[in-house]
Amino acid sequence: MIINIVFIIFIGLAGGIAVGSGFVAFLTVLGVIPRLTQLSKTMKMIHWYEGSVVFGAVAGTIASLRDPALFLPSIILIPLGLAGGVFVGLLAAALTEVLNVFPILAKRVRIEDKIMILMMAFVFGKIFGSLFHWMYFVNE
Amino acid sequence: MGVNVVENTIYIRMRHRLQVRPHDSIKLQDVAQIIAEDSLLEKVKDCIVYTVSEKDQNIIILDVMKVIPILTNMVEQINIEIIGQSQTIVEVVYKKIGVSIPLFILIWLLLFFGAALAIMNFHEDVSMQAVHQRIYKIITGKENLKPLILQIPYSIGLGLGMILFFNHVFKKRLNEEPSPLEVEMFNYQQDLDRYVIINENEESMKRIHHDH
Numbered sequence: 529m530i531i532n533i534v535f536i537i538f539i540g541l542a543g544g545i546a547v548g549s550g551f552v553a554f555l556t557v558l559g560v561i562p563r564l565t566q567l568s569k570t571m572k573m574i575h576w577y578e579g580s581v582v583f584g585a586v587a588g589t590i591a592s593l594r595d596p597a598l599f600l601p602s603i604i605l606i607p608l609g610l611a612g613g614v615f616v617g618l619l620a621a622a623l624t625e626v627l628n629v630f631p632i633l634a635k636r637v638r639i640e641d642k643i644m645i646l647m648m649a650f651v652f653g654k655i656f657g658s659l660f661h662w663m664y665f666v667n668e
Numbered sequence: 669m670g671v672n673v674v675e676n677t678i679y680i681r682m683r684h685r686l687q688v689r690p691h692d693s694i695k696l697q698d699v700a701q702i703i704a705e706d707s708l709l710e711k712v713k714d715c716i717v718y719t720v721s722e723k724d725q726n727i728i729i730l731d732v733m734k735v736i737p738i739l740t741n742m743v744e745q746i747n748i749e750i751i752g753q754s755q756t757i758v759e760v761v762y763k764k765i766g767v768s769i770p771l772f773i774l775i776w777l778l779l780f781f782g783a784a785l786a787i788m789n790f791h792e793d794v795s796m797q798a799v800h801q802r803i804y805k806i807i808t809g810k811e812n813l814k815p816l817i818l819q820i821p822y823s824i825g826l827g828l829g830m831i832l833f834f835n836h837v838f839k840k841r842l843n844e845e846p847s848p849l850e851v852e853m854f855n856y857q858q859d860l861d862r863y864v865i866i867n868e869n870e871e872s873m874k875r876i877h878h879d880h
Contacts, residue, residue, distance in 0.1 A: 563833055563848065592802070597809040602817050604807055609821035616822075617829020620787070625833070625848050631856040637775060639767050643853075647834060649779040651827045657784025658791070658823035662816060665788060666797050 551585060558622035560615075613658075620654065677747040678704040678712065678739065682732055682756045685861075690760055694718045696738075699730055699756045708743065715742060720760055728758040729869040755865055787826070 555561065561581070565571050624630065634643045681701040688694060696702065697713040704712070717735055720728070732754040739746055791797065804815035834847055846854070
C-alpha cells in the first residue's frame, strides 16, 4: 500500500519535471523573455521574470487540476484575456521568426522594403481569425 | 632597397558587396579600399579590374587573386598587403523590376487568410474554447458557453504581442537595437553570401579531371 503511494508520488513528480522543463525549454528556444527585457531594458530583473513564469505555470496547474471559483466581477477577464493574447501573439511571432518565414518570402518576391506591410497581413489575419473563431465558428 | 619596398606598399581591403550595371567596367577603387603612397594610389586606383559582359549572370565573385596579377603587371616590385576578406560579391543590377501590385495584393491576402486559418486550427487543437470557459468559471463562478469578455481582449492582445515581438511600433522610441526580423534578414543574407562566395567562384574549388 505504502509502496503504491510512494510510486505514484514519484511518477507524478517525474511527469511534472518532464513537462515543466519542456515548457521552459520551449520558452527559451523562442526567446520571448529576452525579447521583452530587450524592449524594456530591464535585463537586471530577469530573475523576477523567471519567477513570474514559474509562479504562473504552477498557478495554472492548480487552477486546472482543482476546481476553484473566485466569484470575482467578470470585468477582470478583460486584462486577463489581453495578457493571454499578448503572450500567445509573442509565441506565434517568435515561431514564425524561428522558421525564417519572412526573410525567405521577402527574398522570393523581391519586396524587402514592404516586409512590414506583409507582416501586418499576418497580424490582422491572426486577429480576424481569432475573432471569427470565437464569435461565429464555435456556435454549437 | 628598403626604401623602395616601403614606397611601393599598397594595402587592399576588398569590399563586401558592390552593385554595378551591365557593361560597366569595375575599377580597383570600386572593389577595394586602398591605402598607398599618393603617386602609387593615383596610378592604380582607376585601373580596370573587370568588365561586366553579357555572359555574366547577376552575381560575379571577384577574388583578390585576380586583382593581384593586374597590380604586379602595372607596378614593378609592388608589395601588396591584403586586409580582411579576399573576395567581393558583385551584383549586376539589371533594369529594376517593379513589384507588381496584383501579385503583392495576392500575397497579402494569402498571408492574411493563412494566418487566420492557422490561428483557428491552433485554437481547436489546444481546446482553447474549453480553457476560456473554464477560466470564466474560475474567475466569476458562473458558467458561460461563449465568454466573449475574455476572448475579444485575447484576440486584440494576439495582434499586439506579434507587433511587440517584431518591434514595429516601438522601433523609433525604445532603442536602436535591430529587431529580430532585421537580424534574421541579415543572417539569411549572410548565408546566401557565403554560398555564392564558394559556389560562384570557380577558383575556390578544384576538381580532378578524368578527360584525358
